[in-house]
Amino acid sequence: xxxxxxPLARVGAVIGPNGKTKKKLEQLSGCKLMIExxxxxxEIVEQNxxxxxxxxxxISAARAIGRGFNPEKAYKLLEMDYYLExxxxxxxxxxxxxxxxxxxxxxxGREGKTRRIIEEMTGCDLAIQGHTVSIISDLEGLEASKVxxxxxxxGSEHGSVYKYLEGFRRRxx
Numbered sequence: 001x002x003x004x005x006x007p008l009a010r011v012g013a014v015i016g017p018n019g020k021t022k023k024k025l026e027q028l029s030g031c032k033l034m035i036e037x038x039x040x041x042x043e044i045v046e047q048n049x050x051x052x053x054x055x056x057x058x059i060s061a062a063r064a065i066g067r068g069f070n071p072e073k074a075y076k077l078l079e080m081d082y083y084l085e086x087x088x089x090x091x092x093x094x095x096x097x098x099x100x101x102x103x104x105x106x107x108x109g110r111e112g113k114t115r116r117i118i119e120e121m122t123g124c125d126l127a128i129q130g131h132t133v134s135i136i137s138d139l140e141g142l143e144a145s146k147v148x149x150x151x152x153x154x155g156s157e158h159g160s161v162y163k164y165l166e167g168f169r170r171r172x173x
Contacts, residue, residue, distance in 0.1 A: 002044040004059050006066030007130075011037045014065045021071045028078045029058040040066075060084040064136055068129035073136055076125075083142050085135045092153040104128055107152050114158060118148045121165035144168040 006014055015022050015035060022033050031054060034043040042062055046055045057078045064074040064084050076082040089107075093099040107128055108115050115126050124137035124145040133153075135145050144165065151161045 001046070002055055002059055004042045004044065004062055004066075006040045006042060006062065008038075008040045010066045010068070011035065011040050013071070014042065014062055016071060021065070024071070024075065025058060025061055025078075028075060029054040029061075031055050031058050033058075033062070054078070064127070064134060067132060067134040068127035069125065069134065069136060073125045076136055081138045082136060083139065085137075085142055085146055087133045087135070087146065087149055087153070088131060089133060089153060090131050092150075100131055103153055106158075107133060107149065109158070114152065114161075117162060117165065118145055121169050122148065140172060 013021065014025075014033075015037070016024075022035065026033055030047070030050070032045040032047055034045060036042070044055055044058055044062075046052070060083070061074045061077040063086070064077055065071055067086060077084055089100055089103055093103050106114070109117075115128065118124065119126055122137060122141040122145040124135050124141045126145070126149075127134040127136075133149050135142060135149065137145055148161050148165055151164065152158070
């Protein structure tokens with residue numbers, strides 16, 4: 001049995017309209033979700049599941065929805081080659097709320113440009129919520145997107161981040 005806590009504001013997203021998202025997660029994983037909506041606690045019950053990895057993949061998918069991804073993107077985590085990485089922005093900026101807002105803005109970019117470029121060049125999906133940046137991607141894209149996100153968070157110029165991504169894209173063609 002595994003437990004997971006999601007932000008209260010995102011519990012509804014994990015359940016979905018009329019429980020649709022919860023049902024689909026259970027159907028894809030073969031596990032059962034017990035959701036305690038007042039606390040945001042989710043218990044994952046593995047019932048004679050053929051693949052023990054499904055329980056862990058379900059934790060990742062539910063966590064991704066809790067971190068701001070739409071369920072359609074989170075379902076990818078129930079496939080074999082997709083992974084979730086959550087980066088804490090506070091590791092780069094400390095506890096300053098003002099600094100957190102500035103750095104989050106740099107990561108998103110004007111009209112979402114920086115975020116869009118990172119997603120397009122690496123094939124990843126990004127969700128920026130609160131003090132975290134979450135990444136869903138396959139293995140190659142995950143490494144490159146983590147490096148790009150770290151570069152932006154550490155204060156690198158956007159130009160050098162884009163150059164790095166261009167190089168990554170050339171190598172992976």
